[in-house]
Amino acid sequence: MPTPRPSLPGDRRYDVVIVGAGYTGLWTAYYLKKAQPDLQVAILESEFAGFGASGRNGGWLSAEPPGQLRRYAAQHGWAAAVDFQQRMFTAVDEVIDVCAAEGIDADIQKDGLLHVATNRAQEKRLREHLPALRKAGWGPDDLIELTATETAQRIRLGGGLSSQFSPHCARIQPAKLASGLADVVERLGVDIFEQTRVTEIRPREAVTAQGTVTADYVIRATEGFTAQLKGAKRVWLPMNSSMVVTEPLPADVWGQIGWDSAELVGDGAHSFCYMQRTADGRIVLGGRGIPYRFGSRTDDGGNTHRVTQEQLRAVLRQYFPAAADAALDHAWSGVLGVPRDWCASVSVDHTTGLGWAGGYVGHGVTGTNLAGRTLRDLVLRRDTDLAQLPWVDRRVRGWEPEPARWIGVRSLYVAYRAADRQEFGGAPRTSPIARVADKISGR
Template sequence: MHPAKAAQGLADVVVARGARLHEGTRVRSIEPRVVRTDHGTVRARHVVRATEAWTSQAPGSRREVVPVYSLVVATEPLPAHVLDEVGLAQGETFSEHRNVIVYGQRTADGRIVFGGRGAPYHWRSAIEPRFDEEPRVFAAIERYLHQMLPATAPYAITHRWGGPLGIARDWHAAVRHDPATGLASAGGYVGDGVTTTNLAGRTLADLLTGADTELTRLPWVGHRSPRWEPEPARWLGVNAGLQVARAADAVEQRTGRVTPLSRVLARLTGH
């Protein structure tokens, strides 16, 4: 699927049903049944916060998630025989069980989109457009792609982009609603939000309307993750975890065996 087209299509549907969208409006605070913005105050029976990585920018919420960047590249359209050779003729998706995650899939027009982690965590959970581009990480992602699928090496990389993910301290997504205050939230998808947000939205709809369904009884409903450590422990811990992950991948690639470094990483990430 095409995530941007899915989001635009959803927006078109809700606007057609009477919803109003106010893009580019900075929210200063969220309170029970109240949202205060640069352009005025909004009052509502329910206030749903669904800000994912940007939750870390809100006052009082800096330690709820950390924004960790995932970067992506895309090849030029590949000949059918190359897609068949690498096993992607039918649009399969793929990944590799390394600690520094990589993932990919074929697009409708025959490209391979391939991405991964590896960008550093920025001090105090900073999010800036320039962080979407890390030449060193893009180079590593391209190198991993050509290692996994050597047949792609002769073809050009035509697109590079990225953005921050929202990661909870226990890597556990959550959907919450407090009927007493009208406050609700969903997030912590750790990069799996394209599909998980759809389930979260349907779950929130049932919670807000008071329905008792299979969705409202899912384990993530009401879950609360521990808060991330304050700085500088957060910066040191997240970036140390990244270095441990890289070291573990290097050892495991060389030896073909799981290294104790992977167990250290599991303790650092809490899962």
């Protein structure tokens, strides 16, 4: 754990106070200060900058949208949805450019993203999804189909078949990005108060045990932790994701795997697995783990159940036989926020001064940057294209009360795992179990 910054010393007054020092809070502070340097901005963080998902994600700086474009299109039309997708493409480079300009070293390497089918049903599903992606703005240069042979030239994944490649993705080291960004924001004059938990957000007030911050705008940037705040229990479901990292692998193992560049890699399973090759030659591999805890409880400091570690080890063995016996140096978990309709939103209410962004459904690394710029424009009342994006001011119904929420989410993931077993067992197409689960979950 890094040495914490000081906590809030007592009651204070700012122009803008942001709750949460993850990427959403940090990017918002960054763009606000860049746009208006005399603006008084503070961030209140319950632990330390990057404690949440921002400091422990899979490092996919990807252009995949933080929600389903067909849902945004249903309300705002396809032109707006395609524009949103274009903004996601350019946001990847925006993050890379800011890191270069501000001297943030986050092990960034833009070698693209590979979705590899690892059984026949996944392969069929990936192909069938392609027309929808084309409609959503993924042109022939944005998403390229690779044969099994072409895929194997990039990575030899156990059971790997054909794949889809996108150049719009970079590998990052997530904690380095979060801590680097926090330092930059602080240098710009933003006050970051750590170990300062906000117990209640009210119009123009953020309340903590150390004092109350009054501000013209209070921005909630607590994504997966939002359910802990008064009145927000059912807004976003805290979905768990768990990861393991191997020891650095020797050259001969990398030679067998054939993963020479830093493409981010995912499979097409329903209980999706995501991977990266780190700058120091390790494999990081993530998956769902225990999907959800009763009452929207979040993780206990990232501790990861032994069963989950064993499940991830089994996936490592399956996909990377050459690394089957590699030591796992570390395992951790985190929470991301899932809205009931699986679509992120950004909003500022000028009447109350309350704003928020989040619910990126596991695609927040790039989405938070776009959200930060959007919040800047909303707070500063700029009438820009960003302020018109289809995720702005989106209202969605909350999740079901307990125990329905817990039973529902747990059952869904039991179903997705059963569907994956059928498909790995040789089912030629998407398991009907998964189709039913998708309908129920609204995914």
